[in-house]
């Protein structure tokens with residue numbers, strides 16, 4: 001019987017020049033650049049360009065590119081209509097998944113997935129989420145502004161007010177940090193879909209579906225729920241012990257690849273200190289300390305550390321996003337990586353089609369329906 005790598009852990013299924021994760025040393029590289037440098041100095045637009053073209057843009061390239069991507073901030077009327085008719089009970093990520101599908105259909109995304117498709121999807125997703133959020137609050141959508149950055153315009157369309165430089169930069173840093181991350185579940189999904197020679201819209205809709213689960217992108221709002229439920233530092237120990245005693249997971253900790261601290265968590269912790277209320281930040285710090293101690297005591301061999309989601313929650317909350325827009329905002333960033341992977345997959349494509357070991361019964365005799 002073939003050896004099965006459950007969850008494909010450690011199985012290499014693609015070459016990529018997009019991002020490299022060194023799980024032992026806690027390093028993340030995009031196209032050769034350390035994530036710490038990009039987080040400190042680059043805009044989201046520069047990082048998207050880097051992922052799609054393999055090099056950082058010069059000033060002229062960046063100006064042309066940002067102008068072009070900003071054109072897609074205005075949604076086709078059919079997409080706004082789709083958002084309008086979805087029931088109020090729909091989850092934001094369901095709305096995003098559906099509206100992205102409608103957007104790709106409205107723009108007639110036929111043919112080979114391209115950087116234009118990548119720009120269109122990336123440019124449109126903040127508008128989709130902001131339109132949805134405004135409509136559900138009974139407010140008219142705010143038309144996008146082409147003179148604002150990607151991050152700033154997203155906050156502007158949500159609130160109708162141009163955000164402070166500090167708030168926009170905090171969100172932008174989050175978007176830079178989460179734009180790509182190797183062959184995570186949603187990126188793999190996008191590559192599988194691309195490998196069938198399907199279109200860019202389908203690949204991104206599939207990726208959004210994969211991101212939705214709490215083991216992948218669904219954790220940051222759950223982190224916030226956890227911090228609120230704990231309420232104050234002195235409750236942390238008992239609360240977290242109870243979670244582990246029930247055999248449940250502490251949200252915001254653990255990672256398939258990192259065996260040390262996630263470098264994104266380090267940047268986000270510093271950012272959270274600047275963006276969140278001091279009492280809330282102190283609570284998060286304390287909960288992190290206790291959780292790490294308990295996890296290391298109970299599962300020393302697992303080397304479980306803080307993951308990107310833990311402080312994402314504090315940062316996204318700090319910039320004023322509603323809790324249920326945290327995971328869609330992750331998608332708004334990761335779409336840069338998803339689309340880059342689709343383009344990369346098609347440069348040297350082979351249908352991704354693994355095997356399964358059959359473990360079911362054999363040689364059963366078929367029994368006609370009325371005799372069962």
Ligand code: ACO
Pocket residue numbers: 007214215216217219248249250251252253254255256257295299302304307308309
């Ligand atoms: N809390 C408690 N125990 C944990 C945690 C956690 N956060 N993370 C891992 N473990 C334990 C598991 O119970 C398991 O123990 P066992 O072998 O005794 O059963 C062991 O560590 C290994 O866990 P796996 O699920 O096999 O590890 P995997 O690599 O599949 O998991 C994952 C990674 C899914 C992120 C996991 O750590 C987890 O569930 N974390 C909590 C949810 C979370 O924070 N999700 C966001 C992930 S980041 C992202 O996707 C962007």
